[in-house]
Amino acid sequence: MLKIINRFLRAKCILTIAFLMVLVLVLPQNISKAADEVIAVGRPRISVSVNGDSVIVTIKKTENAARYAVYIKSAGSTKYELSGYVEKDGSKKRKYKLSGIEDGSYAVKVKALNGNAGSKSSKAHNFVVSKDNGKDFMILFTSDVHCGVDRGFTYAGLKAVKDSLSKEHNVLLVDDGDSIQGEPLGTLTKGEAMIELMNAVGYDVAIPGNHEFDYGMDRFLELADKAGFPYISCNFNKEGELVFAPYVIKYVSGKKIAFVGITTPKTITSSTPKYFMDDNGNFIYGFMQDQSGEKLYAAVQNAVDSARKEGADYVVAMAHLGNEANCVPWTYVDVITHTNGIDVFLDGHSHDTDYVVVNNKDGQPVQRQACGTKLACIGWVNIDSAGKISTGLYTWNNNESALKLLGLKNDLSDIMSNTVDSVNNKLEEVVAYSDYDLTIFDPVAKDENGNPIRIVRMTETNLGDLCADAYRDQAGADIAIVNGGGIRVSINKGDITYRDIINVHPFGNMLTVVEATGQQILDALEWGCRTTPSSTGGFPQVSGLTFEIHTYLDSTCTADENKMFTGITGEYRVKNVKVNGEPLDPDKTYTLASHDYMLLNNGDGYTMFDGCKVLQESVKLDNQVLIDYLEETLNGKVSEKYSDPYGDGRIVAVEGFEDFR
Numbered sequence: 190m191l192k193i194i195n196r197f198l199r200a201k202c203i204l205t206i207a208f209l210m211v212l213v214l215v216l217p218q219n220i221s222k223a224a225d226e227v228i229a230v231g232r233p234r235i236s237v238s239v240n241g242d243s244v245i246v247t248i249k250k251t252e253n254a255a256r257y258a259v260y261i262k263s264a265g266s267t268k269y270e271l272s273g274y275v276e277k278d279g280s281k282k283r284k285y286k287l288s289g290i291e292d293g294s295y296a297v298k299v300k301a302l303n304g305n306a307g308s309k310s311s312k313a314h315n316f317v318v319s320k321d322n323g324k325d326f327m328i329l330f331t332s333d334v335h336c337g338v339d340r341g342f343t344y345a346g347l348k349a350v351k352d353s354l355s356k357e358h359n360v361l362l363v364d365d366g367d368s369i370q371g372e373p374l375g376t377l378t379k380g381e382a383m384i385e386l387m388n389a390v391g392y393d394v395a396i397p398g399n400h401e402f403d404y405g406m407d408r409f410l411e412l413a414d415k416a417g418f419p420y421i422s423c424n425f426n427k428e429g430e431l432v433f434a435p436y437v438i439k440y441v442s443g444k445k446i447a448f449v450g451i452t453t454p455k456t457i458t459s460s461t462p463k464y465f466m467d468d469n470g471n472f473i474y475g476f477m478q479d480q481s482g483e484k485l486y487a488a489v490q491n492a493v494d495s496a497r498k499e500g501a502d503y504v505v506a507m508a509h510l511g512n513e514a515n516c517v518p519w520t521y522v523d524v525i526t527h528t529n530g531i532d533v534f535l536d537g538h539s540h541d542t543d544y545v546v547v548n549n550k551d552g553q554p555v556q557r558q559a560c561g562t563k564l565a566c567i568g569w570v571n572i573d574s575a576g577k578i579s580t581g582l583y584t585w586n587n588n589e590s591a592l593k594l595l596g597l598k599n600d601l602s603d604i605m606s607n608t609v610d611s612v613n614n615k616l617e618e619v620v621a622y623s624d625y626d627l628t629i630f631d632p633v634a635k636d637e638n639g640n641p642i643r644i645v646r647m648t649e650t651n652l653g654d655l656c657a658d659a660y661r662d663q664a665g666a667d668i669a670i671v672n673g674g675g676i677r678v679s680i681n682k683g684d685i686t687y688r689d690i691i692n693v694h695p696f697g698n699m700l701t702v703v704e705a706t707g708q709q710i711l712d713a714l715e716w717g718c719r720t721t722p723s724s725t726g727g728f729p730q731v732s733g734l735t736f737e738i739h740t741y742l743d744s745t746c747t748a749d750e751n752k753m754f755t756g757i758t759g760e761y762r763v764k765n766v767k768v769n770g771e772p773l774d775p776d777k778t779y780t781l782a783s784h785d786y787m788l789l790n791n792g793d794g795y796t797m798f799d800g801c802k803v804l805q806e807s808v809k810l811d812n813q814v815l816i817d818y819l820e821e822t823l824n825g826k827v828s829e830k831y832s833d834p835y836g837d838g839r840i841v842a843v844e845g846f847e848d849f850r
């Protein structure tokens with residue numbers, strides 16, 4: 190019996206141990222699972238109400254939440270920032286007030302928290318703050334300033350106009366491109382001084398024009414980072430991806446104003462093409478260019494539609510397109526007639542000041558206003574409370590500086606004088622060195638008054654060679670021709686400063702490349718050498734070319750009453766022309782680098798290139814061409830091929846029949 194009891198007890202004991210083990214194995218899991226269900230926080234739900242600049246975030250009572258963290262993000266930024274906490278979950282305390290918020294578009298998110306037990310975030314809620322301070326709003330715009338900050342209105346004058354209008358209006362200031370290039374202020378700082386001044390004036394938005402790229406792509410993107418305002422463009426892209434936002438929405442006077450940026454696709458050939466290529470010469474940057482213009486129109490329409498979808502009350506086009514015939518199909522008329530939804534069109538690039546009304550593709554009238562160049566005018570746009578849009582210009586005499594005439598004194602006038610001082614200092618900076626005098630004068634001969642003879646308009650000189658080589662090098666062209674009249678002063682041996690170089694080419698002519706036939710090139714040389722050995726401003730200094738001038742033959746060039754070339758009636762004085770050692774072929778086409786003055790504007794009467802295909806149009810300032818050649822290609826040292834003041838033998842004058850034989 191005892192044995193039986195014993196066995197029973199032992200069995201019970203085993204069962205008990207087994208039961209306890211099961212408990213130990215199973216219970217803890219059950220307990221922790223139960224605890225989870227008890228403490229886990231719910232997902233908070235929120236609502237947002239905006240009243241002026243006071244924003245209230247209301248959080249619905251959330252299961253198990255002990256406190257809440259409120260996060261906010263402004264449009265354009267990628268990161269939510271912690272704004273603060275709501276400490277209690279009492280029914281009256283679940284409101285969070287954001288105050289003093291700047292006008293703009295925001296997103297808010299709330300995270301429910303409970304110690305270490307975890308957290309959950311609400312969905313993001315978007316809201317907009319647009320204070321209506323009772324003032325109406327006004328847009329001021331500039332374009333094609335081209336570093337002319339101390340001309341016309343001047344930046345100090347622009348600031349004064351803006352400040353004065355700001356007393357009565359909410360003022361937005363925008364720029365339509367070609368701001369950072371055009372004068373030594375831009376050249377010597379690679380655009381930086383202009384960006385600093387624009388920051389000081391207080392621009393709200395800008396777009397790139399074709400000349401924003403004159404210092405290279407990397408440099409422009411660097412400057413865009415330094416700008417205290419966004420650059421926008423709906424068509425500037427890298428391999429199809431937009432580089433900047435296509436539009437930006439500004440909140441003023443209780444309204445949402447969308448600005449859409451449009452950059453002319455002509456930029457590819459109106460700035461240095463290689464800046465838009467990768468190292469292998471493939472284009473990677475572009476402007477939605479195609480033959481029909483459809484790609485550009487679609488990009489603009491897309492941006493306008495997106496801005497409308499985002500609730501824009503008005504859509505303002507900020508364009509660098511212009512009205513020139515050679516910009517078709519990308520002129521402002523082309524874009525307006527192929528799109529809808531644009532309320533007013535602020536344009537630049539062609540330096541005109543035209544006000545034109547063009548019907549859009551729905552037949553709705555769109556006002557287009559441009560504001561000239563070098564701050565001769567400031568454009569304005571007004572939209573009254575009834576939504577009526579008007580636009581026009583404040584105009585000034587561009588030959589007068591408002592800063593000087595009015596004796597303007599404001600924060601900008603101080604900053605501007607500092608900038609001018611530092612640019613003047615920079616002019617003395619040494620860029621290169623030469624062991625040889627680079628000359629426009631005969632080193633020996635003097636005229637009857639004992640003055641040096643300026644031979645750069647009669648014959649080859651080493652400075653002429655250098656200038657022409659710079660054009661050919663920077664353009665990557667077969668040949669280059671530079672007019673002797675465009676080479677103004679000599680450069681003495683020793684250190685070469687920025688000032689020395691700018692003085693050589695002070696006119697602001699722009700590097701241009703065309704495709705010309707051998708015949709056109711021969712005619713150009715004949716025209717340029719028609720007075721040799723007498724002087725003429727159109728005398729050609731050349732690169733990639735050699736030729737003879739048979740001065741015993743009279744020129745048979747003909748010209749019209751404006752001294753424009755019309756033809757050649759007899760034997761050519763220019764003979765034995767070679768392109769890089771090969772005889773010039775009259776029927777072959779060559780790439781020819783020069784400047785806009787000679788190739789596009791018939792400067793010095795050169796009309797033979799009219800109608801030539803333009804490969805690069807006005808891409809870089811002449812003195813920038815020389816600076817880049819000396820600094821980058823020659824590495825700051827003028828080489829021995831420029832040692833002879835009469836040049837390295839590209840142009841040979843054949844003075845008599847006997848010589849010729």
Ligand SMILES: [Zn+2]
Pocket residue numbers: 367398399400509537538539
């Ligand atoms: Zn332009």
